[in-house]
Amino acid sequence: MQTSLVTAEGVRLSVRESGPVDAPAVVLVHGWAQSGEVWAPHPSLRSCALDLRGHGDSEVPAGGYRDPASWAADLDAVLDHVGRPAVLVGWSYGGLVITDYLRERGTARVSGLVLVGAITEIGPDRPGGATGPVMRRALPGALSEDPAVAVPALAEFCRDQAPDLPGEVVQRLLGTALRVPPRVRRELFRRDVDGSVVLKGVDKPTLVVHGTADGVVDPTAGEHAAATIPGAELRRYDRTGHAPFLERPERFAADLAGFVAEVGR
DSSP states (O other), X not given: OEEEEEOTTSOEEEEEEESOTTSOEEEEEOOTTOOGGGSXXXXXSEEEEEOOTTSTTSOOOSSOTTOHHHHHHHHHHHHHHHOSOEEEEEETHHHHHHHHHHHHHOSTTEEEEEEESOOSOBSTTOGGGOBOHHHHHHTTGGGOSOHHHHHHHHHHHHHXXXXXXXXXXXXXXXXXXXXXXXXXXXXXXSOOBOOHHHHHTOOSOEEEEEXXXXXXXXXXXXXXXXXXXXXXXXXXXXXXXXXXXXXXXXXXXXXXXXXXXXXHO
16 A cells, blocks of 8 residues: 655655554665665565655655755654554665664654665765775766666666566666656765764664675675664675565565564564
């Protein structure tokens, strides 16, 4: 089921909901130039997968892409809709959005965190935002207004981030990326944000999942998050790229369900 929410700033967000209403709640936050469609439903969880502002079926506002307060307001609207504390799951850039939320709002509405191939900060020489060769090859071409430049760069990026994915899945990822306006793709990178202080203050159970062959977000970024968040657990997925939930769906679903169950206990 797809639902529209309006944030405190008046931005309309699209959210895909699945699972029993009374099941443990998870809020799924996708990565750069993707949408909530990337997440598979989980039958034992109430899942709310939002499309970030400027992505998917959500509104494309003029601004807010560099502002932690705006990202926090967006996540707050989803948590309002859920109506109870939830596990926040962030993939790639979604980890930075979650870090923005924690910086602005704290952990009162959060029951746990799952960071999947995620960054938690952004800017030169920030260890929680370390990128790999696939990301570096995609830039700056993937940010261009010129289709002759952007389309090949995005196609290569979608293919190489998880090389074993079927061609149909890669093309769906590419189609989603092309729906994101070039201006929005650029804005998300025009930030310089330190996440270490936020991570040190996390007081909720945290699971960090990272593919050892991730060429988009370097595995050292996951190691940094796991080492900085008190009590965080790091699970490395061997021979896995940037999208563990697509490349190893059964393992990821089991790990997520097990973590949520443990948080509930």
